[in-house]
């Protein structure tokens with residue numbers, strides 16, 4: 001059994017990782033300011049420290065109170081569009097929180113660190129699928145903030161021996177297959193939950209951002225990866241970090257689906273039409289983003305269990321249909 005500190009552990013990806021850690025018998029302490037996270041997403045028996053990561057004194061107290069075998073860092077500002085309205089806030093907050101957390105971990109002698117990174121590092125990619133050797137060139141302040149965070153961690157390794165894993169997520173989607181957790185952002189900006197909400201009458205009509213891309217049906221193609229498979233990748237990289245080296249992995253299924261294919265799948269799974277209209281392109285959206293997951297598979301043995309878009313949408317729909325208000329009004333905590 002090991003003990004991990006998980007920042008943002010009450011949020012979407014973080015909560016699925018916490019559940020996976022708890023299920024395999026690890027102990028978890030969460031720091032989450034509950035701006036995006038939900039108390040009801042925290043499993044019973046897991047300590048939740050409600051705090052902002054900018055509160056360095058509180059962070060030091062947490063490291064003084066428990067000895068951790070590793071840190072998993074999910075808490076961050078993560079909306080690409082918002083980052084282009086307020087770039088300095090994104091870069092300042094994401095970078096300083098990551099480096100402040102790494103500093104606190106190093107001081108406490110905790111030298112294993114997993115960073116939630118992003119496909120947004122690659123901007124408009126030069127070739128597909130995108131492997132780890134692809135050129136780094138973010139086209140948003142969000143992507144830049146994560147690239148700077150990755151670079152800061154490289155210096156922390158060189159000087160202090162902090163071993164880190166940067167996981168560049170493609171499009172995280174879906175929900176816990178046992179229905180205990182799901183995706184509940186405010187505001188919601190992601191395609192799959194928006195399309196499901198539109199189909200269920202829980203949200204507005206969907207706008208398709210651009211139908212004139214250079215893709216077979218004219219809409220953008222993305223690599224949707226199931227959040228439970230993403231969680232499994234985190235567990236595996238923790239083991240790699242035990243072997244004593246820092247790593248970087250692109251995490252996706254290696255296949256892409258267009259916005260139209262997502263809409264069709266949501267219609268099939270829900271049995272209802274997805275009310276939608278077409279709109280202009282969203283600035284900064286590349287036509288196609290698909291990951292190469294070869295390195296992750298070969299070095300960690302990771303194999304996605306829910307690679308089919310149908311499975312991703314089915315689990316997301318099941319959770320939303322059972323929780324039309326999301327976590328709101330859910331007093332009870334998740335039972336692992």
Ligand code: UFG
Pocket residue numbers: 078080118119120142170171172189190191192194206207208209210220221222259282285289
């Ligand atoms: N889309 C629509 N209408 C919507 C919302 C999205 O057509 O209302 C389209 C987008 O244009 C895009 C696709 O659906 O083509 C997926 O969009 P999302 O907003 O769900 O996800 P993104 O691909 O924009 O963003 C994801 C992560 C980011 C990460 C980025 C990397 O959420 O954190 O991939 O490019 F930075």
